[in-house]
Amino acid sequence: MQPARAEVARPRVRAVPAEEETPGSPCPACGTRNAPDRRFCRRCAARLDPPAEAPPLPWWRTVWPFRRRVRAGSGRAVRLLVILAVLLALCAAGLFLLPAGRRLVEDTRDKLGKAKAVTPTLVRASGELAGHPAGDTTDGLSNRYWGAPGAGASVTYTFGRPFRLVDVIITNGASQDPEEYAAQGRALRITMEVTTKENTTTRTALSLADKPGPQTFATGVSDVTQVRLVLDGPAGLSKGRHLALAEVEFFQRSS
Numbered sequence: 001m002q003p004a005r006a007e008v009a010r011p012r013v014r015a016v017p018a019e020e021e022t023p024g025s026p027c028p029a030c031g032t033r034n035a036p037d038r039r040f041c042r043r044c045a046a047r048l049d050p051p052a053e054a055p056p057l058p059w060w061r062t063v064w065p066f067r068r069r070v071r072a073g074s075g076r077a078v079r080l081l082v083i084l085a086v087l088l089a090l091c092a093a094g095l096f097l098l099p100a101g102r103r104l105v106e107d108t109r110d111k112l113g114k115a116k117a118v119t120p121t122l123v124r125a126s127g128e129l130a131g132h133p134a135g136d137t138t139d140g141l142s143n144r145y146w147g148a149p150g151a152g153a154s155v156t157y158t159f160g161r162p163f164r165l166v167d168v169i170i171t172n173g174a175s176q177d178p179e180e181y182a183a184q185g186r187a188l189r190i191t192m193e194v195t196t197k198e199n200t201t202t203r204t205a206l207s208l209a210d211k212p213g214p215q216t217f218a219t220g221v222s223d224v225t226q227v228r229l230v231l232d233g234p235a236g237l238s239k240g241r242h243l244a245l246a247e248v249e250f251f252q253r254s255s
Contacts, residue, residue: 023035023036025048027043027044027046028046029044030043030044032044034048114254115167115252115253117249117250117251117252118159118250118251120138120158120159120250121158121159123137123138123155123157123158124155125146125154126154127148128146128147129147129148129149132144132145137155137247137248138157138247138249139247140247141247142171142176143174143177145174145244145247146245146246147242147243147244148243148244148245150234150242150243151187151232151234151237152231152232153230154228154229154231155229155248156227157226157228157250158225158226159224159227159250161225162222162224163223163224163252164222164224164252165219165220165227165251165252166218166219167216167219167251168192168227168248169215169248169251170190171212172186172187172188172208172215172246173186174244174246175212176212176213181211182236184243185234185235185236185238185242185244186208186234186235186243186244187208188207188233189205189207189208189232189233190208190230190231191203191206191230192205192206193228193229193230194221194224194227195224195225195227196223197225202221204217204219229245231243231245
């Protein structure tokens, strides 16, 4: 006969004793009541008196320095809007309030806009030779010219209303034809005096190449009412010759 198999003792289920009701404040994490002298919960070990969370900083306390860490809800969006508004205000002040900024804006508009010719209403010269009046410089014909007596002679162009002068094109000499160009003297230096409606005058020294054909000079002066050209630096001037200036064209910004 085989010996009997030993029977394994079965575990006995015991009833869990009911928790004793402990007087005190409930745990903020699990709700279990703990004795008043305890610092941590007897069930979940959570801190019974967590430190109070510091209130968020006001937005003006987080503007400077920019890299300062801020708490949630401290006005980050408002802070960014304030910084953006300050930067835009500084840019606007630099562009529209400072003279250099205004010049930059106007020069940019000159380059982006189209130029159109403007004709003076009055042309007067300090001196002119017979048959070669100063008005020939604005007749649109390069084979007719103003005959000036010599260096120091000037011609003044007056305009009907103020405008933005962006370019001046000068055709020097008696003509664009090389032979006719060399037949008379030429002014290789011209002093340009530009007067505005505020009665301010800007003087610019123009250096011209000794060759026939138009030569362009960028100006960029606003509210122009008058332009005066003074001839200097004569070339090819000998006995029986005089200074010749074929054409002067003025251009304004159209838009």
